[in-house]
Amino acid sequence: MTAVLLKGCAAVVTSAYDPVLWDHDILCQDGAITAIGPDLARAAPAGAEIINGAGLFVYPGLVNTHHHFFQCFVRNRAALDWTRYSVIEWLDRIYPIFARLTEDCFYHSAVVAMAELIKHGCTTAFDHQYCFPKHAGSRIIDRQFEAADLMGMRFHAGRGGNTLPKSEGSTIPDEMRETTDAFIADCARVIDAYHDPAPLAMRQVAVAPCQPVNCYRETFVESVALAHDKGVILHSHVGEGESPVIEQVHGMRTVDYCESLGFAGPDTFYAHCWELSREELQKMAAAGTGVAHCSEPVYLVGAEITDIPAMDALGLRVGLGCDGAASNDNSNLMHCVHSAYMLQCLASASRQDPVPPPAAFLAYATEGGASLLGRTDIGALRPGMAADLFAIDTRKLDYVGTRHDPISLIAKVGIGAPVDLTMINGRVVWQNGAFPHLDEGALFAAAEKTLHTILPQTGGL
Numbered sequence: 001m002t003a004v005l006l007k008g009c010a011a012v013v014t015s016a017y018d019p020v021l022w023d024h025d026i027l028c029q030d031g032a033i034t035a036i037g038p039d040l041a042r043a044a045p046a047g048a049e050i051i052n053g054a055g056l057f058v059y060p061g062l063v064n065t066h067h068h069f070f071q072c073f074v075r076n077r078a079a080l081d082w083t084r085y086s087v088i089e090w091l092d093r094i095y096p097i098f099a100r101l102t103e104d105c106f107y108h109s110a111v112v113a114m115a116e117l118i119k120h121g122c123t124t125a126f127d128h129q130y131c132f133p134k135h136a137g138s139r140i141i142d143r144q145f146e147a148a149d150l151m152g153m154r155f156h157a158g159r160g161g162n163t164l165p166k167s168e169g170s171t172i173p174d175e176m177r178e179t180t181d182a183f184i185a186d187c188a189r190v191i192d193a194y195h196d197p198a199p200l201a202m203r204q205v206a207v208a209p210c211q212p213v214n215c216y217r218e219t220f221v222e223s224v225a226l227a228h229d230k231g232v233i234l235h236s237h238v239g240e241g242e243s244p245v246i247e248q249v250h251g252m253r254t255v256d257y258c259e260s261l262g263f264a265g266p267d268t269f270y271a272h273c274w275e276l277s278r279e280e281l282q283k284m285a286a287a288g289t290g291v292a293h294c295s296e297p298v299y300l301v302g303a304e305i306t307d308i309p310a311m312d313a314l315g316l317r318v319g320l321g322c323d324g325a326a327s328n329d330n331s332n333l334m335h336c337v338h339s340a341y342m343l344q345c346l347a348s349a350s351r352q353d354p355v356p357p358p359a360a361f362l363a364y365a366t367e368g369g370a371s372l373l374g375r376t377d378i379g380a381l382r383p384g385m386a387a388d389l390f391a392i393d394t395r396k397l398d399y400v401g402t403r404h405d406p407i408s409l410i411a412k413v414g415i416g417a418p419v420d421l422t423m424i425n426g427r428v429v430w431q432n433g434a435f436p437h438l439d440e441g442a443l444f445a446a447a448e449k450t451l452h453t454i455l456p457q458t459g460g461l
């Protein structure tokens, strides 16, 4: 692998809480950062690619901790907007469309989602793939890894699944249901085939049953056993309105239910958690369980605003996620950093709390996400860590008046346009408005063609 020297970067943000390094170089080799310093030209090996860092503010790559790539194929459908319906009515409308998805749809929607993530500075993506229509076959996760290889993205596959039939209270159509045995067997298969525990791994797998209301108890119990046996992360949706249902069925709210099954701890993180009490958050903090906060669904659903500063103060591990396009029509984690910050500013007034520091939101989207995924080699820029970074050229009118504080810039001002450079594992995958190794036009055409095999080109459904 070739070496890359980012030379004379205007500012290097190594992490949200470290001092900014002004006018520094970054040297990368074999997928890792080997040095950060004021003048590294002499340390660079012969033949190293040189990138002119003039005007560039460089940051650790963003880490997306919750998404549903397949939902990219149902974006911008105002007629389906779940704010118009009860959740059950909405599910009845959206799931028949999800049930049509083919194996190719999963591949191309992954390409679409990862492309947008990369354009906006995300270098590691976790996807919670829980949609397995029977006709789509058994290679959906494999096709997602294929898409990640194509895009050059560091990819964590959350192998989701649903086991409870509708007749027993599930909200998932039976054509997407699996047995616990089939779910666990395929989790084991994809872990064995793809999960790489080594430093700088480009592929990892998590066991991620969709949500407790759509699975049998045994599915969660066996997920815990498998994840512990294989040494992988656990993930699910928790605290998004289902606790009363779980209490009715299992006699306790979701956090207690998950903890009683062992589905909690430093190797576990939940998505959402907006309905949780302070006592539940304290239990999660004591166990070490983390939270993937998805700010944009909160706007759309009008749900209670998750108290992120309170979670932080309790010591909970917090990361950020886009969530799927059914509850956020974009895959732009950079946008989510800004929206999460603005949402907490809004809430701080009614809580009579101080406005939270913008730096915290960059930290959630980088080191916080890395922690949720169990990674110590991503989320910050330091020698020995992965060469995963993004850069913005601040020599634009957009940034006049903002350049004195690169750390706050991301959350407080927000980065509206695509970034100018994204590097993953030491390889430039996005630069100056193009994917240097890919034909975006051809990928667009292939994705559109596949989309129209299941949905018409007009707005009708």
Ligand SMILES: [Zn+2]
Pocket: 066, 067, 068, 128, 237, 271, 323, 324
């Ligand atoms: Zn979700």
